[in-house]
Amino acid sequence: MSRERTWWRRVPAPVVDLALVLAAAADVLVNFEEEAPLGLALAALGCAALAFRRRFPLAVFVLTLPLALMQDVALATLVALFTLAERSRNRRLLAGCAVLAAAVGTVPWPLLGPAELGRITTAIYAAYNLATAAAPVLMGQLVRAQRKSVRQLAEIQEAREHERALYAQAVLARERAQLAREMHDVVSHQVSLIAVQAGALQVATQDPDAEQAARTIRTLSVTTLDELRTMVRLLRASGGRDTELTPQPTLADLRRLVESSGIPAELTGQLPATVSTPAQRAVYRTVQEALTNVRKHAPGATARVELRQEGERIGVTVTNTPATRPALPLPGSQLGLVGLGERAEILNGSLEAGPTPDGGYRVRLRLPFDPA
Structure with missing residues (x-):
């Protein structure tokens, strides 16, 4: 057919x-x-x-x-x-x-x-002719309806293709936002640590060659952070809320994160092992961002990471003491706490950040306890 x-x-x-x-x-x-x-x-x-x-x-x-x-x-x-x-x-x-x-x-x-x-013959002829005339009319209307259906199906198919294209663009936008957040949370974390350590070496060393090498390393690190900031902003320009990527950091990685942070930090408290993967990741990223900010903006400060569970809510608080020496002029993307706030909002939680009365700084994350 x-x-x-x-x-x-x-x-x-x-x-x-x-x-x-x-x-x-x-x-x-x-x-x-x-x-x-x-x-x-x-x-x-x-x-x-x-x-x-x-x-x-x-x-x-x-x-x-x-x-x-x-x-x-x-x-x-x-x-x-x-x-x-x-x-x-x-x-x-x-x-x-x-x-x-x-x-x-x-x-x-x-x-x-x-x-x-005769009337009877005339009536028969009239009925016969009416049926004969109705047949092509009905057939023509049927063909017209069939063509209309074909056009509507073509329009529906076109609309579906357009919808699929929009969905693909939305998925790409979410992936771009997630990639931007990953770049900020992971790459920026490592490069900032390199810059801080190079700056400390530049101040402490007495060897002119070592001082020059440390200055070069710090300069390259700062330039890299600047370029990374630009890339993150470009990626976030068309991004939406984040999607989960693997592998995911968990609560088991927190101790190693604190110990390798490059600052005197203490981890106290614990959370249930049944905390959902998104919540574990949000806690991990909050601690990572807070410790990175301590290194960048509060040289010589100590930090305390507290995990806690209060009824149906879990959370983490990162508090640092005031800086003991001037901070090095490192660039900041201004997106770290924004990203943490977005994560908390997605998980129906809250994020608070601000200075403490003694001149330090505190970042506090609260999330509902949603067992995995």
């Missing part, structure tokens, strides 16, 4: 129209009994008019009505009715044309007068 329909659609419209004109002419030659010049002229006009049925369907139907008057079943009239029904949405017009074609076909030719045919 699909191949036949495809083949039919490939036939040029002028070829189809010419074939219909020839078929109507053959129908007239076989079944037409009128020999008057006027009747032959009207029949020829009706057949030839089919060539213009696509542009003027109603006018062509009117021109084919004499054929319905002069022969029992006129192919030209049926084709004109089909074309009109295929191209018109006016059902009243179609019903009127079908009734008109049936009425014209019922009138006897030559005009003998109604009494000579």
Whole structure:
């Protein structure tokens, strides 16, 4: 069926129209009994008019009505009715044309007068002609509905493709945001540590060569952090909320993180092992960001990391003492605490950050306890 329909659609419209004109002419030659010049002229006009049925369907139907008057079943009239029904949405017009074609076909030719045919025969002819005229109208409406359905299906398919494209863009945006956060949390963490250690070596060493090497390392680290900040902002420009990537840091990695932070830090308390993976990751990133900020902005300070569970909520607090010496001028992306706040919001938690009365700083994360 699909191949036949495809083949039919490939036939040029002028070829189809010419074939219909020839078929109507053959129908007239076989079944037409009128020999008057006027009747032959009207029949020829009706057949030839089919060539213009696509542009003027109603006018062509009117021109084919004499054929319905002069022969029992006129192919030209049926084709004109089909074309009109295929191209018109006016059902009243179609019903009127079908009734008109049936009425014209019922009138006897030559005009003998109604009494000579009889009422019963006339009624039978009228019903037969009405059914014959209704068939092409219904078929034309069916073809029109089928074409409309094909167009609607094509529009739906196009809308689905567009929706899939938008979904792919949204997924890409979330991945870009996640990548930006990972770059800030992991790469920035390591490069900042390199810069801090290089700065400390530059101040402490007495060897001019070592001091120059430390200065070069610190300069390169600062430049790298600046470039990383630009990359993170570009990635976040089209990003959304983050998606989970593997492998995930867990609570078991916290002690190693604290011990390798490069500052005097203490880890106290504990959390249940059944804490969900997203919550474990949020705790880990909070501690990592807080300790990184202590190294960058509070040289010589000590830190305390407290894990705790309070009923249906868990949390972590990172508190540091005031700095004991001036901080080195390291660049900051200003996105660390913003990212932590976004993580907490996604998990229906809260993040608080601010100075302490003694001049230190405190970062506190609270999350609902959602066992994995």
